[in-house]
Amino acid sequence: MTISPDSAHTQFTEQGFVLIKQAVPDAVVKILDDAALQLTDDRAPDLTHSSFNTNRALTHVRNAANIIPEYQLLFGCRDLMSVPYRILNESIQVLGSEMLRRAVYQQAHEPWHRDSGAFLERPYDEVNGPLHLKAQVFFTDTRPKDSGNLVLIPGSHRWSVDHKDDDYWESANDALAQGSVPDGALIIQAEPGDAVIFGNTMWHAVLPNLTQERRSAIVRFGQAWLRPYDHHCDPATAADHLSPENRLLLGYSSNEVNPVDLYKEATATHSWDAQ
Template identity: 25%
Template sequence: MDASCLRYSLTEEERQTFDKTGYLVLEDALTPEQVEALTREVDRIHDEKVQAGHEANKALFYPNFIPDHKLFLDLVDYERVLPKVWGILGWNIYLYHAHMIVTPPSGQEKSDKTFGWHQDSGRMNVDMETVPRPRMSLKVAYFLSDLQEQGRGNFWIVPNSHLNNTLDKPAGGHGQPEGAIPICVKPGTAVFFDRRLWHTASPNWSDITRKVLFYGYGYRWIRTKDDMTVQSLWADSEPIRRQLLGAGTNCNGYYTPTEEDVPLRGWLERHAPDQVAR
């Protein structure tokens, strides 16, 4: 990893924003050329899934897409984003979850039905005993479509809700929680969000297709959330990328990591010792 990536390190203002609100918006994270190339591959995969029987007008949730193209793999340790991820979570991290979502126009009439609000990680939110629940992980969403207007299947959030274990939803199944907002962004934007942030997908009432790539980073002792087949990529990857793809020396290395388990720590000690904690 080139030390030039440190110019994209998490700033103190960004840290305060993320800690306070639970999310961070990074415009122009991807260049127009990257957006075009990634969109081409997303369209290819979507077409293949439709040909294999997926209903064309239904949203496609496709995990484990990293091995499908090098463009997806290169975002795992993307220089404009990874420094901000380790700035929030630290060096003992890996990609525990990834999914692609393609949301075609629904053809539905617009309504005020309450969306499916949730925190990420399923049983983790039941089994953990603390208030608030621990952060544990975050996601980076790369938006490839123009979502600058509402009604395009936008990602909705309740800012500042990540420290609340519950969320008050409107009675009767209509309307959204107090303070809820849609994320309206242009193509190429990356949105970081704490797994605890209350959020939801929404129907696509527009005539454009929404395309987003989600990269979930968590601590190395967290199990993968989908059946990832990235092990085949380890041999041709540099050490830090191997770490991010889940490689390790043995099972205990996920709990008590050696230098070989976490080359990111050694790299930071050499190039940015102020960013190494614990």
């Protein structure tokens, strides 16, 4: 790890993203990558709701922590987990877990967008932290040019929803398909095991991929009281391979739990605190 949780929090506040070098050990990357390949090679490629997958070059597995037992190894990586834990002020929940395979594709893989819709697109709150974070963990090397790179606009987490008009983004998307990005945008060139963490209000996109298949995992984090992306909070449906701690992290709770309690106490994940 090349950045402390406190330094990461400071960078996130200022720029809206953090790049964590070697967030996940090589051995874990290989295990997860092999598991994702086996699943998606053996089954139909569309393992997600069609509304999440409009790109024919994308194989996208949602609810991956419940489908792929090895996925929960990510939750044991302190260098990865300590950063969202700090940014979310110790109130952390996994809202969604995904695996992605992006094939060679001449067009932009994802247009410029924010995540999660208008209800989460509130101005960045330095006191309480963001509502929603995304961590993308890279399994393949995206340092070469034209590797389907993730692109961010640092500082855009503070932009108002209407900061740029539709004509601006239409023009930016036309340029994206040609491999061009707006002034001030940052092209992420990551090695296997690196992770990028950014908030849902950050403008981001994915460039065309002209080199090789790019594979990665996405973990969507949110404050502990937010509704998960992937499932209802019923422990009876929880996958058997999940530990009790990871069931809690993924949002499973008994019917007797008062939802208001999630507003009050930090999630019991202090082992991630690197301080």
